[in-house]
Amino acid sequence: MQNSLLTKYSGAVPRYTSYPTAPHFHEAIDCGKYAQWLQAITAKERVSLYLHIPYCDRLCWFCACHTKHTLKYEPISIYLESLKKEITTVGALVSRDAAVTAVHFGGGSPTMLRPDDMINLMASLRAAFRFADDVEISVEMDPNDLDEPRYDALAAIGMTRASLGVQDFHPEVQKAINRIQTFEQTKSVVEAVRTRGVHSVNCDILYGLPYQTETTVAETVKDILSLAPDRIALFGYAHVPWMKKHQTMIKEEVLPGLEERFAQMNLAASMLVEAGYEPVGIDHFALPTDSMGIAAREGHLRRNFQGYTDDAAEALIGLGASSIGQLPQGYVQNMPATGEYQRMADAGSLPVVRGIEVSDDDRLRRRVIEEIMCRFSFSFADLKAEFGHAVDAIIMEAKAFAQSNQDGICLIEADRFLITEAGRPFARTIAAVFDSYLSTGKGRHSIAV
Structure with a gap:
């Protein structure tokens, strides 16, 4: 019965991190419309900020994010100057009475930023917006980027939540997705951020990757559980080579079949629940004491472009190339191409190129x-x-x-x-x-x- 349901109901559908979904955004929503929406944010509304750093020093072949590979820091330095200009432009349109309650640094690899650039970027945000005293600051982290000065800089900007992509610890799987990251590296990051006061750690696990089996998934879950993260995301690998050309580096014949993917998911989920994690939505798990677990139990769980969240902000402002914002009136997306994004931001324009007004x-x-x-x-x-x-x-x-x-x-x-x-x-x-x-x-x- 389960296999017949799997075949019948596992077709291609949106992930529903927005509605309407991104393919239905259009160019009629421009910078003028976006400016009106930003100016309409009231003092009563909470604001969440998302900053996109679209660079990585290695390109993971499984990734479907808007990012590009660079081994030079100069493009990042130039991009950050444009990002700070966008921050200033947007901040001038938003009421200083509206409180920023959450900031999320995503990518790409935000931890590629040099320590002084992390601190200066946060200073730009605090100059442009009013931060709530209890603001949550979360950062997506790549263990390969991190060193003591970067850990100290992350502590200096007030990071409260760390998110680590793990995927799978098996060497064959890591080689196949071009993501070499040992358990020891991951453990050292968890210990380092907790030492510096981070109260919530999230780890991402993927199933459905090349050469993955139930055995490798179980081993990865066991290793992750030994770190006792506060949250765990269990995602199915999305193979979309028509959208992300680098995914053509992954041979489809070594990907698990549908039934194997489903078995991997169920095995991992059962191990997490047995270890005391509570299911949150379709693909997250949280300790009962974690704010996301509490939000799920109390009926306050939300879903936006960052996935599941306990962030109750009415306005999510996206900053950086390709970033998507969600405001009460609708959605907007910034120019994805970094060069054109920088030209628009440097000119003092809102770099929005499409969106949709919700009915x-x-x-x-x-x-x-x-x-x-x-x-x-x-x-x-x-x-x-x-x-x-x-x-x-x-x-x-x-x-x-x-x-x-x-x-x-x-x-x-x-x-x-x-x-x-x-x-x-x-x-x-x-x-x-x-x-x-x-x-x-x-x-x-x-x-x-």
Whole structure:
């Protein structure tokens, strides 16, 4: 039965880190519109900042991020000057009464930055925005970049959360994805950041990588558990060579098949739960004491372009090339090409090139999809209290899907649409039922499991 469900419901669908999803952004949303949205941020609204550092000193072949390889620091120095100019431009449009409650440095490899550049970049942010006293500052880290001066600089900027990509510790797998990173390196990073006061450590594990087996996945999970991270993300490798050409370096014939991927996922998940981690959404696990675990239990878990989050900010401002922002009015994306991004930022312009303004129907469907992705259910009564009679169409769609589905992956219980335990691995596919844009055929997506 499980294999038949796997075949039926593991088709290519969006990851739903936004709704509408990025393939539906368009050029009608420009810097003028974005400026209006930034100026509309009120003193009551919390603000989250995402900074993109689009450089790596090695190119991991599995990666689907917007990044480029460089062994020289000069391009990074030039990029940082443009990034600081964008920070100044954006900060001048946002009310100083609005508090920044979260900052996330992503990439690429933010830890490539030299210590003085990390400190200067944070100084630029603090000059442009008002930070809350309890601001959370998270950084994506590559153990190969780190040394004592960089650890000290990260402590100086107030880093509170560290995120480490691990993928798999097996040498054959690491070679196949061009990501050499030993367990000892990873352990040293965890110990170093905790020594400097970081209260939350996240580790990313991937399944579905070349040459991976249930045995290698289990060994990696066991090693990660010995480090006792506060959060663990368990992602399925997304093979999208049509979008990321360097993924053609990974031979498809050595990738695990669908059933093997599913077995790897289930094995890793069971090991994490047995070790005391609580499932969070479709692919995260957290210790009961971690803020994400608490948010999941209390019903406050959110989903945005950074994936699952306990960040409750109303406005997520993206800074840097290719960054995506989410504001109450809609989404915006910066110019992905670093050279053109730098030209726009240096000229004092907002480097936005596309986006989408959300309609009332978009807001309703976004809430439904987020509820499915975060809580595997949604309440008809709660939706009606927020959106009124517009919910009637959603209720009809939900009931029609549940009644027509003979596989037991969802049901209607009282006034609630509920995904069953059997259906939880296919939450992305079920969420797609409520996506009114998907039928347009824009965009190609990775498989759902």
